Amino acid sequence: MSNSKFTAGVIPEMMKNYINRLASKGTRVDGRGFDEIRALKITKGYVKRAEGSALVELGKTKVLAGVKVEIGTPFPDTPNMGILTTNAELAPLASPTFEPGPPGEEAIELARVVDRGIREGHAIDLEKLVIEEGEKVWIIFVDIHVLDYDGNLFDAAGYGALAALIDAIVPASRYELGDDYKLPVQHYPVPVTFAKIGNWIVADPNLDEESIASARLTVTTNEEGHINAMQKGLSGTFTYEEVQKVINMSMDIGAKVREIILGDSDGKEN
Amino acid sequence: MGIKSDIRLIDDNGLRIDGRLPNQLRPIKMEVGVLERADGSAYIEWGGNKIITAVYGPREAYPKHVQEAEKAIVRARYSMAPFSVDERKRPGPDRRAVELSKVISEALESVIFVEKYPRTSIDVYIEVLQADAGTRVAGITVASLALADAGIPMRDLIVGCAAGKIDGVVVLDLNKEEDNFGEADVPMAILPRTKEIALLQMDGDMSYDELKTAMDMAMEAAQTIYKMQIEALKKKYTEVV
Numbered sequence: 001m002s003n004s005k006f007t008a009g010v011i012p013e014m015m016k017n018y019i020n021r022l023a024s025k026g027t028r029v030d031g032r033g034f035d036e037i038r039a040l041k042i043t044k045g046y047v048k049r050a051e052g053s054a055l056v057e058l059g060k061t062k063v064l065a066g067v068k069v070e071i072g073t074p075f076p077d078t079p080n081m082g083i084l085t086t087n088a089e090l091a092p093l094a095s096p097t098f099e100p101g102p103p104g105e106e107a108i109e110l111a112r113v114v115d116r117g118i119r120e121g122h123a124i125d126l127e128k129l130v131i132e133e134g135e136k137v138w139i140i141f142v143d144i145h146v147l148d149y150d151g152n153l154f155d156a157a158g159y160g161a162l163a164a165l166i167d168a169i170v171p172a173s174r175y176e177l178g179d180d181y182k183l184p185v186q187h188y189p190v191p192v193t194f195a196k197i198g199n200w201i202v203a204d205p206n207l208d209e210e211s212i213a214s215a216r217l218t219v220t221t222n223e224e225g226h227i228n229a230m231q232k233g234l235s236g237t238f239t240y241e242e243v244q245k246v247i248n249m250s251m252d253i254g255a256k257v258r259e260i261i262l263g264d265s266d267g268k269e270n
Numbered sequence: 271m272g273i274k275s276d277i278r279l280i281d282d283n284g285l286r287i288d289g290r291l292p293n294q295l296r297p298i299k300m301e302v303g304v305l306e307r308a309d310g311s312a313y314i315e316w317g318g319n320k321i322i323t324a325v326y327g328p329r330e331a332y333p334k335h336v337q338e339a340e341k342a343i344v345r346a347r348y349s350m351a352p353f354s355v356d357e358r359k360r361p362g363p364d365r366r367a368v369e370l371s372k373v374i375s376e377a378l379e380s381v382i383f384v385e386k387y388p389r390t391s392i393d394v395y396i397e398v399l400q401a402d403a404g405t406r407v408a409g410i411t412v413a414s415l416a417l418a419d420a421g422i423p424m425r426d427l428i429v430g431c432a433a434g435k436i437d438g439v440v441v442l443d444l445n446k447e448e449d450n451f452g453e454a455d456v457p458m459a460i461l462p463r464t465k466e467i468a469l470l471q472m473d474g475d476m477s478y479d480e481l482k483t484a485m486d487m488a489m490e491a492a493q494t495i496y497k498m499q500i501e502a503l504k505k506k507y508t509e510v511v
């Protein structure tokens with residue numbers, strides 16, 4: 001919506017003109033190409049108390065994702081499946097426009113888009129998380145903590161969630177159910193978000209770009225080049241051709257991001 | 271999406287469980303001006319969906335801090351009645367409703383000349399009375415009629431339509447069983463005149479070609495639904511004596 005927390009920092013008309021002028025020359029405020037994402041650094045195993053975690057730095061945007069694994073009862077309609085639940089916190093320390101309190105519509109949309117990506121992309125094999133059919137299953141809690149908001153939370157959160165799941169173990173020994181084992185991650189769905197500014201489309205918008213964008217589109221693709229989730233946002237529109245172009249760019253960029261997420265960075269700098 | 275089952279969604283003749291062809295819409299019926307108090311209203315029956323919509327505004331936006339100095343704000347509220355689904359839904363917005371209200375608001379704003387009404391709100395209430403999959407796109411379609419009925423200036427109507435994939439086949443307009451047991455769903459909202467895309471979501475698993483086919487199908491069907499919208503609007507205003 002128009003008074004979104006994401007756009008509340010009023011950006012001077014000058015900045016808008018500046019970004020537009022740069023775009024007409026094929027470049028962006030931070031010198032990137034239209035299809036270039038910011039520097040991405042992922043530190044897995046950041047929180048030792050969590051079953052899995054990852055700190056994501058996407059440019060200056062910082063997001064910490066944590067996975068906790070507990071035992072619970074399955075949903076009645078899926079007695080032979082574990083449970084995945086995703087939540088996002090826009091912590092007030094991350095931006096002057098974030099306020100304490102229950103999650104607003106931005107946080108809910110963020111959590112649901114991240115959830116859709118990993119759920120529909122079958123990142124985790126939920127059928128392998130059953131302890132006793134219909135009675136006892138593992139519940140995977142994915143919590144996204146936004147620490148510093150400099151644009152494009154969808155992607156930072158999506159990368160964090162996937163990396164934290166890859167990092168996660170199932171704490172079987174804690175419940176005397178045998179040895180701990182790696183969470184069964186079988187697919188690697190990766191979101192890439194684009195913003196439409198004027199007639200230009202840029203990947204991984206930073207805060208300035210996001211605040212003058214007319215429309216936004218997130219496309220989540222997996223390692224097989226399949227599309228698992230999409231989410232369009234804001235009150236502008238895309239043409240059919242623009243959507244096709246965005247999907248293709250998302251696959252290309254997603255492949256590079258996937259390599260970084262899969263990279264070995266167990267609590268160390270990478 | 272994606273609950274595994276042995277249910278066959280497409281039979282040997284290539285027909286769907288409700289007898290439709292892959293690119294066939296469910297029956298749609300629309301009526302404009304169905305509520306007394308609202309500034310604009312409309313009702314739709316789309317397959318087993320029954321949705322009623324009211325528009326209030328433009329009116330002074332409250333609370334005051336939500337007002338925008340240069341334009342109206344568009345606030346759609348998507349809500350499902352507790353009895354609209356098999357298992358009673360607790361009243362009040364759940365997380366799904368919050369997300370849908372947000373994306374529907376944004377989609378509707380794309381056609382409204384919001385700059386004409388600074389400091390006001392245009393409130394769109396979408397009440398799902400009976401749900402049968404595709405409620406968000408049916409809701410957008412009928413909300414667009416209620417906005418027109420309220421006399422709100424728009425650059426186009428807006429049409430919602432979904433396509434998806436069931437049993438490996440790309441199909442138009444999924445019903446409830448197809449939505450539960452299918453492989454993908456792609457809800458869209460389209461501006462029929464310019465063919466711009468105002469809402470686009472997707473969940474499931476599709477190849478690039480399948481997704482493209484689904485989008486083509488939904489965009490073509492949007493033109494059919496657009497004609498029905500115009501008919502429904504004309505009907506109200508020719509009946510006035």
